[in-house]
Amino acid sequence: MATATITTNGGNGATTKPAPVRAAALNSIGLSKLDYKGLESTLCNGCGHDSISSQIITACYELGLKPENIVKFSGIGCSSKSPAYFLSRSFGFNALHGRMPSVAQGALLANHKLIGLGVSGDGDTGSIGIGQFLHVIRRNLRMVYIIENNGVYGLTKGQFSATADLGQELKHAGVNEFPPLDLCHLAIVAGAGFVARSFAGDPKQVVELLKAAFSFRGTAVIDIISPCVTFNNHEDSTKSYSWGKSHDERINDFGFIMAQEEIRVEYEPGEVKEVEMFDGSKIVLKKLDGSHDPTDKEAALRLLMEAHDKQLFITGLIYINGERPNLAETFRLGDTPLAYLPESKLRPPRESLEGIMRAMM
Amino acid sequence: MLRDVTTPLPPKEIGVNPQASVPTMSEPIVNDFSIMVATKNGSGSQTANLALLRALFKMGIPVSGKNVFPSNIQGRPTWYFIRVSKDGYIARRDTTEIVVSLNPESALEDHAAVAPGGVFIYADDIGLPIQRNDIHYYAIPVKELARAHESDPKLRTYVANMVYVGALCYLLGIDVDEVEAALKYHFKGKPKPVESNMRVVRAALAWASEHLIKTDPYRVERMDKTKGLILIDGNTAAALGAIYGGVTFVAWYPITPATSLADALYQYLPKLRLDPETKRPTYAIVQAEDELAALGMVMGAGWAGARAMTSTSGPGISLMAEFAGLGFFAEIPAVIWDVQRVGPATGLPTRTSQGDILKVHYLGHGDAKHPVLLPGNVAECFEFGWRAFDLAERLQTPIFVLSDLDLGMNQWMSPPFEYPDQPMDRGKVLTEEQVNASKGFARYKDVDGDGIGWRTLPGNQSPFAAYFTRGSGHNERALLSERPEDWENNMLRLQRKFETARKLMPRPVVELDPEAEVGIIGFGSTDPAIQEARDLLRQQGVLTSYLRLRALPMNEDTTLFLAAHKRIYVVEVNAEGQLAQLVQLHAPHDAAKVRSIHKLDGLPLSARWISEAILYQETYKREG
Numbered sequence: 001m002a003t004a005t006i007t008t009n010g011g012n013g014a015t016t017k018p019a020p021v022r023a024a025a026l027n028s029i030g031l032s033k034l035d036y037k038g039l040e041s042t043l044c045n046g047c048g049h050d051s052i053s054s055q056i057i058t059a060c061y062e063l064g065l066k067p068e069n070i071v072k073f074s075g076i077g078c079s080s081k082s083p084a085y086f087l088s089r090s091f092g093f094n095a096l097h098g099r100m101p102s103v104a105q106g107a108l109l110a111n112h113k114l115i116g117l118g119v120s121g122d123g124d125t126g127s128i129g130i131g132q133f134l135h136v137i138r139r140n141l142r143m144v145y146i147i148e149n150n151g152v153y154g155l156t157k158g159q160f161s162a163t164a165d166l167g168q169e170l171k172h173a174g175v176n177e178f179p180p181l182d183l184c185h186l187a188i189v190a191g192a193g194f195v196a197r198s199f200a201g202d203p204k205q206v207v208e209l210l211k212a213a214f215s216f217r218g219t220a221v222i223d224i225i226s227p228c229v230t231f232n233n234h235e236d237s238t239k240s241y242s243w244g245k246s247h248d249e250r251i252n253d254f255g256f257i258m259a260q261e262e263i264r265v266e267y268e269p270g271e272v273k274e275v276e277m278f279d280g281s282k283i284v285l286k287k288l289d290g291s292h293d294p295t296d297k298e299a300a301l302r303l304l305m306e307a308h309d310k311q312l313f314i315t316g317l318i319y320i321n322g323e324r325p326n327l328a329e330t331f332r333l334g335d336t337p338l339a340y341l342p343e344s345k346l347r348p349p350r351e352s353l354e355g356i357m358r359a360m361m
Numbered sequence: 362m363l364r365d366v367t368t369p370l371p372p373k374e375i376g377v378n379p380q381a382s383v384p385t386m387s388e389p390i391v392n393d394f395s396i397m398v399a400t401k402n403g404s405g406s407q408t409a410n411l412a413l414l415r416a417l418f419k420m421g422i423p424v425s426g427k428n429v430f431p432s433n434i435q436g437r438p439t440w441y442f443i444r445v446s447k448d449g450y451i452a453r454r455d456t457t458e459i460v461v462s463l464n465p466e467s468a469l470e471d472h473a474a475v476a477p478g479g480v481f482i483y484a485d486d487i488g489l490p491i492q493r494n495d496i497h498y499y500a501i502p503v504k505e506l507a508r509a510h511e512s513d514p515k516l517r518t519y520v521a522n523m524v525y526v527g528a529l530c531y532l533l534g535i536d537v538d539e540v541e542a543a544l545k546y547h548f549k550g551k552p553k554p555v556e557s558n559m560r561v562v563r564a565a566l567a568w569a570s571e572h573l574i575k576t577d578p579y580r581v582e583r584m585d586k587t588k589g590l591i592l593i594d595g596n597t598a599a600a601l602g603a604i605y606g607g608v609t610f611v612a613w614y615p616i617t618p619a620t621s622l623a624d625a626l627y628q629y630l631p632k633l634r635l636d637p638e639t640k641r642p643t644y645a646i647v648q649a650e651d652e653l654a655a656l657g658m659v660m661g662a663g664w665a666g667a668r669a670m671t672s673t674s675g676p677g678i679s680l681m682a683e684f685a686g687l688g689f690f691a692e693i694p695a696v697i698w699d700v701q702r703v704g705p706a707t708g709l710p711t712r713t714s715q716g717d718i719l720k721v722h723y724l725g726h727g728d729a730k731h732p733v734l735l736p737g738n739v740a741e742c743f744e745f746g747w748r749a750f751d752l753a754e755r756l757q758t759p760i761f762v763l764s765d766l767d768l769g770m771n772q773w774m775s776p777p778f779e780y781p782d783q784p785m786d787r788g789k790v791l792t793e794e795q796v797n798a799s800k801g802f803a804r805y806k807d808v809d810g811d812g813i814g815w816r817t818l819p820g821n822q823s824p825f826a827a828y829f830t831r832g833s834g835h836n837e838r839a840l841l842s843e844r845p846e847d848w849e850n851n852m853l854r855l856q857r858k859f860e861t862a863r864k865l866m867p868r869p870v871v872e873l874d875p876e877a878e879v880g881i882i883g884f885g886s887t888d889p890a891i892q893e894a895r896d897l898l899r900q901q902g903v904l905t906s907y908l909r910l911r912a913l914p915m916n917e918d919t920t921l922f923l924a925a926h927k928r929i930y931v932v933e934v935n936a937e938g939q940l941a942q943l944v945q946l947h948a949p950h951d952a953a954k955v956r957s958i959h960k961l962d963g964l965p966l967s968a969r970w971i972s973e974a975i976l977y978q979e980t981y982k983r984e985g
Contacts, residue, residue, distance in 0.1 A: 035824075039840075068826065071665075071819045084829055084841065091819040093664060094831040095657070096683055102612075102654040106661025106669060109645040110610055111820050114665075132657070135650040334641035338609040339666030339818060343785050345643050346607030346668070348633040350780045353605060356629075357777035359546070360591035 028064035036061045038086040048200030048226030048241075049079055049148045053086045055203050056117070056146075059210035060087065063258065071107060071114045075100040075129060078155055079121035079148035079226070090117075098129025101136035104143055105327070111337035112328035115214065116143030123153050126162035126181050133183075137190040140218035142278075142326040144210065147183055147221070148200075150228035151239040158231040165238050165311070170231065184318055185304045187221040188297065193321040194220035195300070197314060199244045200227065205315060211256040212317070217278035218326040225313070238311060251292045251303065251316040254285040275320055285317065294320050387478075390578045392422050392447035394458040398525065399471040401464050403435030405519030408547060408558070409526050410441040414772055415543035416526075416535055417445060418592050421584040425451035425889070426772045427965060432617070432710045438467035445581060451774065452890035453965040459533075459579060461525045462487060463503060480577045482528060497577040501528050501565070510564045511557060520561045527565025531573065534580045537566055591777055595768040595886075596672075598739040599698060600625030601778065602746015603670055604633050607785055608696075610667040611646040612658035614677060617710050618766035619700040622672040623648075652677035656684040656697065663694040664830060666790070666818035668750045670696035675704040675717055678724065685759055686725025687832045689855075692805070692814070694753035694760075694788070697721075701765040703963050712963030713766035715885055716935040719943065721761040722913050728852065732862040733913040734762040735884040737870075741911065742768065743778040748867070754788035756862050757813060765934070767965045768886035789815045796823040804828045804839040805851060812858030859914065866912035871922060877904040879979065880926035882919070882944060884910040886965060887932055893968030894975070901972070903979050910940070915947045923951040928983070930975050932958045934966055 026032055036057040041050050060070065067089035074080035076097035083092045095103040100118050108116045125133045125147050136145070151164040158172045166179040187195045194216040196209045206224060213220035225244055227233045233240045238247075259280035273285045275295070285294065293299055300319035307314045336345075396413075400406035407428070414426040425444045431437035444454055458479040462471045468487045475481050477495045485500040492498070507521035530537045541559050548554045599622050603611075613623040626646060634643045649655035655671045662669035673681065678699050688695050701717045703709035723730050732752065734745040745762050753760040789809075796802055796817060802825070805814045814837075817826040828839040835851065836842040879898075883891045888909055895905050908922045923929055923944070929951070931941035938957030945952035958974045960966060 066822075068822050068824065069820075073661075089824050089827050091817075091827045092829040093661065094829065094833070095660075096687055096832065099653060099657045099684070102649070102657025103661035103664075105647070105654075106610060106612065106658035106663070106667070107665040107819065108661070109647070109658075110662040110665035110667035110669070111818075114819055131650055132654055135654065139647075331645045332641050333645065334636055334639045334643075337666075337820060338643065338645060338662075340820065341609065341643050343607065345636060346609065346634075347605055347781065347785065352633055353601075353778065353780050356601065357591055360593050361589065361777075 027061050029066055031061070031067075033057065033061045035089060036067060036087055038088045039084050041082070041085040043078055043081065044230050046229040047078070048150065048224075048228070049082045050085065051200045051203060052146065052148055052206060052224055052226055053082050055206040055210060056086050058203075059207050059214065062207070063211055063214060065115060065214065069113070069115055070117055073100045073104040073107070073116065073118040073143075075120050075124035077121040077124045077153070078228075079119055080124055082148070083119050098124050098127070099132060100124065100129065101132035101141075101145075105136055105139065105141050108141055108143060109327065109331065109333070110339040112142070112333050113337050116141065118143055118145045120145065120147050122147060122149040122151060122161040122163040122183070126183055130162075130181070130186075134186065134190040137187055137192045137219045137221065139327045140191065140193070140324050140330075142216070142218055142328065143220070144213040144216075145219055145221045147223045148226040149183070149223050149239065150226050150232055151180075151237070152228050152232040154228050154231055168237065182304055182308050183223050184221065185301065185308070188300055188304070188319050191324065192221050192319070193218050193324055195319040196221070196317045197223045197225070199225050199248050199313070199315055201241055201244050202248060202315065205250070208254060208256050209317065212254070212277065212283045215256070215277035215279045215281045217322045218324055238313065244313060247313040249312060249314050251314050251318070252285050252294065254283050254317060257282045257284060278322055283317070294318060297321065387578045389580055390458075391580055391582050392445050392584065394445055394579050395454045395456065396443040396445070396459045396461065396529075397457040397471070397474065398441040398443075398461040399464050399467050400439055400441070400522060401435070401466070402431050402433050402437045402439040404522065406439065406441065406463070406522045408519070409522035410443070411547055411772065412540055412543040412558075413526050413529065413535070414443055415546060415592055416539040417443065417581060418587050418774065419539040419542055420536055420581060421587050422581055423447065423449040423451065423586050423774060425774070427453055427767065428771060429964065430711050438464050447584065447586070449586060450889065450893045450968070452893050452968045455967045455969050461529070463522070463525065480532070480579060482525060482532070499528065499532065499573050501525065501569070506565050506568060507561060510561045516557060520558055523558045523561040524565040527562040528569045528573070530562065530566045531569035532575060532577070534582070536583075537562060587774060589776070590774045592772050592774055593739050594621065594770055594772055595736070595739045595742040595764055596622035596700065596770060597625040598742035598775075598778065599672070599746045599762070599764065599769070600629060602743035603696070603750075604629055605743075605781055606668065606747025606750045608668050608670055608750065609644050610659065610662035610669040611644070611671065612649045612655040612662075612669075613646075613671050614649050614652045614655050614673065616652075616674045616677050618702055618770045619672040619674045619677070619698065621770060622698060622700060652680040653683065656681040656695070659695045659697075660684055660688055660693050663753070664691075664819075666820070668696075668754070669694070670698065670749075672698035672700065674700050674702045675708070678717055678721060682724050682726075685731065686727065686729040688759040689725055689729040689731060690727075691830050691832055692757040692816075693830075694750075694757055696749040696753050696760050696762065698762045698764060700769040701763065703961065709963045711766070713886070713965055714935060714961060714963070715763075715765055715887070715933050716939065716961065718763060718884075718913075718933075718935075719939040721763060722943070724761075730859065731759055731761050732756065732866055734760060734867070735911050735913070736762065736764060736768065737885055737888040737909055737911065739768070739773045739775045740778055745867075747781050751786040752862075752865060755786050755813070755865065756858065757788060757816060758858070758862070763885065765886050789813055791815050791817050791821070791826070793821050793823040793826065796821065796826045799825075801825040803837040805835065805854070806837040807854050807857065810857075811861040812854050812856070813861060863914045863916050866914070866916075868916065869911055869918050870909045871918060872907045873925070874904045874906045877906045878927040879903060879905045879975070880922055880929045881905050881907045881932060881975070882910065882922070882929060882940070883907070883932040884940060887934060890966045890968045890971055891932055894971035897968055897972035898975060901976055903976060913943070915944070919944065920948050923948045923954060927954065928956060928978075929954045930956050930958045930978070932966070932971055934961055935959055936961045
């Protein structure tokens with residue numbers, strides 16, 4: 001599989017060798033990977049979600065994000081438990097089933113300087129939370145929205161979710177009689193400017209997508225197929241490890257380049273597309289097969305429809321467009337988060353009330 | 362088709378009720394009557410009604426206005442009641458002396474509603490099949506006057522309502538300059554609509570003085586009883602209270618009768634709450650996709666340290682049940698205004714009720730319960746508007762504020778609102794330095810014995826500050842726990858916190874009559890009707906004490922009040938006496954004393970109904 005060869009150097013412009021990777025290695029803000037860890041997972045051994053948790057740790061560590069500036073949100077379900085298993089130094093809010101987006105909107109408007117990371121599942125997002133999912137995208141709240149998609153309800157022991165394939169068979173649930181919702185497709189239609197699909201069994205791609213998502217201006221949706229080893233991992237399931245490994249078709253490969261890094265990319269002209277992100281960082285996309293252009297909305301929707309119809313498992317960055325202002329920008333919020341404004345800014349002066357009262361006499 | 366009558370017809374011409382005497386000019390009745398204006402919804406009558414109300418208010422006469430309107434955008438009958446009371450009574454009355462009828466659809470009903478000796482003022486194109494001989498009639502050429510004095514046909518329907526304002530200026534002696542002043546207030550000083558409306562008012566006044574011979578005794582005269590008072594609706598008062606309480610986050614979903622609270626926030630926030638240096642808002646206000654999301658956003662914002670609120674009504678409260686329970690258990694400050702309307706279901710969405718008090722007190726599944734503020738007038742809507750945030754952040758829990766359509770959407774006289782008399786209480790929040798010094802903290806530990814733990818806010822830079830908030834069982838350190846003792850201890854602490862709430866919530870207003878055997882308990886918008894009913898009861902020889910609850914949970918004031926009286930009447934606007942049940946639960950040893958006085962027909966209670974209901978029991982059922 002082809003990959004773009006990208007090397008970077010430090011922000012001071014000097015060419016440096018990459019630091020050797022050791023257990024105690026420190027990132028750009030002097031933290032070790034341990035500083036990004038969470039509690040021990042209580043999910044089943046081999047759960048795709050645990051793999052994603054690891055990639056979240058890696059992405060945040062490599063980006064040098066300060067854990068205290070990240071805030072985690074989730075709904076209810078196996079996926080939504082997982083924020084306890086990474087970033088213990090970050091605040092977290094395990095909300096209600098399907099209601100994570102609303103809680104995230106309130107918190108991230110109260111403090112728009114925080115970095116929002118939402119973790120949800122296919123039941124949490126695709127069924128009970130489909131409304132809030134579309135509306136948070138519509139308002140373009142700046143946050144990373146991960147769907148850990150396994151096509152099945154795990155905690156309640158194996159019912160079909162809204163992303164399960166039509167005609168699929170499960171031991172207890174029987175045959176699924178309804179077609180799946182494509183959450184990436186819906187996200188684009190609702191106005192998402194960053195839509196990607198990945199596979200928990202492809203950690204490298206997950207990490208790169210996460211890094212790019214953290215730099216996106218608005219809601220960045222990553223639908224990650226994350227096998228449920230207990231209820232939905234048999235060979236004919238499109239949400240299984242074996243299916244994912246044998247059917248994963250990357251639509252692009254890309255590297256993420258942080259804002260302070262100097263880009264040194266080696267590529268053939270025409271092979272690569274650069275996209276500048278909100279915070280000045282860049283992603284460099286290497287097209288595969290010279291086909292999909294992720295800045296083309298219609299092409300993205302067409303690609304998803306074809307994949308849906310043919311049951312193709314495409315992964316990669318499906319759509320990107322950072323033009324739309326995010327919610328905090330729409331509301332013209334100032335530098336100090338609303339939650340940290342002092343009383344002097346919050347209670348108008350006495351004379352103003354007296355003026356209003358006089359007018360009503 | 363009626364002939365154009367300006368004086369009542371002699372009885373023989375009507376052929377009904379020959380015994381009734383023709384009303385003749387009696388002693389003038391000054392500043393003590395009610396007006397009912399019957400129009401079509403959406404016809405612009407609200408401008409005329411509010412102008413009339415404010416003009417009377419500006420003449421120094423105590424007034425109240427109540428809008429009884431349909432769930433409809435345009436076309437259905439709507440009524441506006443103005444009570445003029447030299448004695449300062451502002452509750453709804455059951456009788457109406459002066460009826461203005463502009464809507465053919467409701468004309469028969471409106472005609473029948475005129476109290477004997479009263480006045481029926483009507484658009485001259487309304488056909489009435491019968492006439493009464495016990496009331497006075499004035500026919501007004503509404504359409505012609507509007508057509509003659511408003512050239513823009515699009516505006517004609519709207520300004521047509523000003524015709525009756527002009528006619529009433531003549532018939533009742535309302536100062537037309539005060540009408541103009543009221544219109545200037547209504548149109549926020551915009552000269553054009555004021556001019557076009559006043560043109561019609563003056564023309565109608567001129568026509569009336571030329572063509573109508575006044576035969577009825579009703580009139581107004583200047584007083585000085587409204588000097589220094591304001592006239593405002595409860596929803597605007599609530600919004601202003603929230604703004605002076607430092608609200609930083611609002612999420613809401615449109616619903617009658619709560620929408621005008623959000624409207625007032627949109628009106629006043631940009632005027633009052635832009636940062637003077639950066640000109641950027643010190644608030645965010647989101648119209649959510651539904652009430653689930655509205656309270657979800659408020660929860661997120663309150664958790665992150667914003668002063669967060671939402672406003673809704675019954676159906677929205679139903680949707681918020683899920684988050685209310687989470688807020689109780691995850692201990693998140695939030696302010697939820699419930700401007701009540703008649704339920705269940707869609708019910709009567711444009712009519713008033715006090716039917717949510719049990720529901721909001723216990724909203725959520727399991728053992729959720731919430732402190733509830735009960736404003737009884739517009740000044741308390743303002744006061745509780747800011748105080749609710751202090752309580753929510755101090756107690757780290759959702760605070761409900763229970764208003765209703767009558768209080769929220771109608772205009773009320775009030776002393777000017779008092780600026781908050783204490784600095785904001787932001788509750789127990791640990792700083793970065795404090796957390797660093799202790800190298801961590803236990804979010805749900807009862808350090809101070811009041812049941813309230815210390816919290817940290819996201820954005821706190823200490824590596825020990827973060828905790829994981831969840832609705833599932835947790836221990837003192839906010840870690841997931843399903844251990845029976847952790848669950849029990851946590852719930853016991855929440856009960857201690859509720860006892861703290863009992864101490865912190867506003868105390869009731871108590872008026873004790875040392876000779877009274879009878880105590881009345883009420884809350885919210887029924888206050889004026891109960892006050893007036895007490896005067897009526899006193900005239901009948903029944904002395905009463907009165908306790909007006911201003912919050913739940915109740916405290917020892919209510920316990921003592923029950924102990925001090927033989928019979929307790931709990932007055933409320935709902936179908937089965939919800940507060941009466943709460944009072945009985947609060948003081949079970951005195952539960953047998955409690956009698957429920959409840960009525961729910963969509964209208965505010967009248968003093969007469971309350972006094973008669975109590976008098977009936979006092980006369981026939983004193984021993985219970």
